[in-house]
Amino acid sequence: MKPRIGVYLSEPVAARLAVAAQCPGTTKSAIIEAALAHFFEPDHDVEASSVDRQLNALNQNLEQLHQELRIVSEAVALQARFLLAVTPPLAAADQPAACTLGLARFDEFAAQVTRRAHLGTSLIKETIERVNSADPAHLATQPVMQKGPTRFTHQEAKGVGATVAGNKAECSPVARGAGVDREPDTRADRTAAGTILRPLLASWRARGQRSRAFSTDWLLVLRVFLPFVSAYYLSFLFRTINATIAAPLIYEFGLGADDLGLLTSIYFLTFAAAQIPIGILVDRYGPRKIQSVVLMAAAAGAALFAISDNFWLLLLGRALIGFGASAALTAGLKAVVLWFPAEQVPLLNGLMIMLGSFGAVTATLPAEHLLGSIGWRGLFELLAIASVGCALAIFLLVPTGTWSFTVKGTTIGLRMIYSDPRFWRLAPLSATCIGTAWALQGLWAAQWFADVEGLDRSELLRNLFFMAIASSAGALVLGIAAQKLRRHGIGPRPLLGLVAVLFFIAQLAVILRVPLSSSVPWMIVAACGAATVLSYAILADFFPKELAGRATAALNVFHIGCAFLIQYLVGFLIQYWTPQQGHYPEVAYQIAFAVNLVVQLAAWFWFIIPVPLRGGGAGSKRPL
Structure with a gap:
């Protein structure tokens, strides 16, 4: 038994x-x-290390439980405080406005919960001490809310706001005025409490599903992030490849400086012209469809470029390439926002720009090795095949999604942006500096190395390679610097002004032939081309979030358009000098670069003038 x-x-x-x-x-x-x-x-021995690990895990769970209980207690305490707030009775016509005000109060409420949980300040203890040390009249006169630096995420606030706005039982006490002598509706209290704690419960569930979320994130990286990064990589490669193939093109087609400048800069012209329409289409139909279709135009342009037998076919092929590459960054950033959590978006955006800029690296020494074996025509045939493959990968691998893409108020939004004086204070400096960096890196740096520095082919490509590396590193360094300085109360605007000064010094060192290694100032020029990180951060301070995408596209039109003008006009000025033994003289480049530098300096002075603005399309009145 x-x-x-x-x-x-x-x-x-x-x-x-x-x-x-x-x-x-x-x-x-x-x-x-x-x-x-x-x-x-x-022989079965329980190791002490195993026991220690279990005890440590238990201790961590207890600490986490203590933290979560503290958050719950603060949420309950603050909920009671908000429900007992005395508001005057309102007429029925004023109730919608009161509901809107209630949403704003809820935002402050969420901020207080988060702030108190982080700082360890207990509202219950504070209330007890106040009751013991003050009379009821003093307690009633205390402010209901205090400003706090921390808020819930935009998605959480938006979801909670929609729930509160759609529930009349929650909105009516605020609109009617809930006095302390009235007994609150318990059903409404339970609904409000559930609404308030929903973000917290969602975070608990998310922590309980970390392993599954981890595998899902990596699947999204493979199916969404990498295909769009590949498209942006090809865009960067197409942008800078002409610097490497310029010599074979000049030899085969007998191009002058103005022809070479036009051929290379036409990419920026069609790229800029397509920016705003592409942005609207991406918002309406989604990045998957638009990127996969538009990238086929780049493939057609590369194929046409490869078989061209005259200058005009080359020009048409290059124009198609610019149009086909115009959606790469816009669609990629839109895909990141749609498919990835909000907290991962800044990191993924930075990684996309950094990885995509390696296309400029590929356009130097690796492209030169291919030129030696298959020639520039074979190189563009490979690029056409790669563009088709990338378009198919985006169309077949990227999930379709269930979002409803709509565009509302596009014309009104652009009018607000282009009528804002702050935009016109920023745009000239950002466009002239960044456009110059792109124009020089994409073509005229290579011509300077060959004609003025007298470098051979290998040294020239080595310098272009270092410039491409500097461009990739510049985006990362400027992004980190802007984040660090913002923590100390310094915005991105002063940093952009300092970067512009460094950019001017580097160009002046090139023009005056300062006795330095020829790659040093040119690497600074390439790195300053990544100052778009700062320009877009400044725009985010100027305009509300719903206009941020269109504001970025509006400024990008100036960046690309200015790159086109500078790349073409530099060649237009240089061709007035007669080549000597196949090389343009040093003074031709110096004068062309100096004229461009004067324009940048004028834009910089306009940028730093502290003139108060008398109105803005989308923001409050404040000086730049």
Whole structure:
């Protein structure tokens, strides 16, 4: 006769035990007895390290539980405080406005919960101390809310706001005025409490599903992030490849400086012209469809470029390439916002720009090795095939999604942006500096190395390679610097002004032939081309979030358009000098670069003038 004992098992273990007991000739008692016998065998030793790990895990769970209980207690305490706030009675016509005000109060409420949880300030303890040290009249006169620096995320606030706005039971007490002598509606209280704690409960569920979310994130990286990064990589490669193939094109087609400048800069012209229409289409139809279709135009342009036998076919192919590459960054950033959590968006945006800029690296030494074996025509045939493959990958691999893409108020939004004086204070400096960096890196730096520095082909490409690396690193360094300085109360605008000064010094060093290694100032020029990080951050301070995308596209039109003008006009000025032994003289480049530098300096002075603005399309009146 075996003794009978009762054992309590967790639900997962009990479920596994029930499944194992279904085998013929096996019972639950036999399985448990065998497990205990194995546990008590002499050679079965529970290591102390295993016990320590379990104790550490238990301690971490207790600490997490303590933190979560503290958040819950603060949320309940603040909920009671908000429900007991006295508001005057309102007429029925004023109730919608009161509901809107209630949403704003809820935002402050959420900020207070987060702030108190982080700082460890207990509202319950504070209230008890105040009651013990003050009279009721003093307590009633205390402010209901205090400003706090921390808020819930935009998605959480938006979701909670929609719930509150759609529930009349929650909105009516605020509109009617809930006095302290009225008993609150318990059903409304339960609904409000559930609404308030929903973000917290969602975070708990998310922590409980970390392993599954981790695998899902990596799947999204493979199916969404990498295909769009590949498209942006090809865009960067197409942008800078002409600097490497300029010599073969000049030899085969007899191009002058003005022809070469036009051929290279036409990419920027079609790129800029397509920016705003592409942005609207991406918002309406989604990045998957638009990017996969538009990238086929780049493939067609590369194929046409490869088979061209005259200058005009080359020009048309290059124009198609610019149009096909115009959606790369816009669609990629839109895809990141749609498919990835909000907290991962800044990191993924930075990684996309950094990885995409390696296309400029590929356009130097790696492209030169291919030129030696397959020629520039074969190189563009490969690029055409790669563009088709990338378009198919985006169309077939990227999930379709279930979003409803709509565009509202596009014309009004652009009018607000282009009528804002702050935009016109920023745009000239950003466009002239960044456009100059792109124009020089994409063509005229290579021509300077060949004509003025007298470098051979290998040294020239090595310098272009270092410039491409500097451009990639510049985006990362400027992004980190802007984030660090913002923590100390310094916005991105002063940093952009300092970067512009550094950019001017680097160009002046090139023009005056300062006795330095020729790659040093040119690397600074390339790195300053990544100052778009700062320009777009400044725009985010000027305009509300719903206009941020259109504001970025509006400024990008100036960046690309200015790159086109500078790349063409530099060649237009240089061609007035007669080449000597196939090379334009040093003074031609110096004068062309100096004229462009004067324009940038004028834009810089316009940028730093502290003139107060008398109105803005989308923001408050404040000086730049």
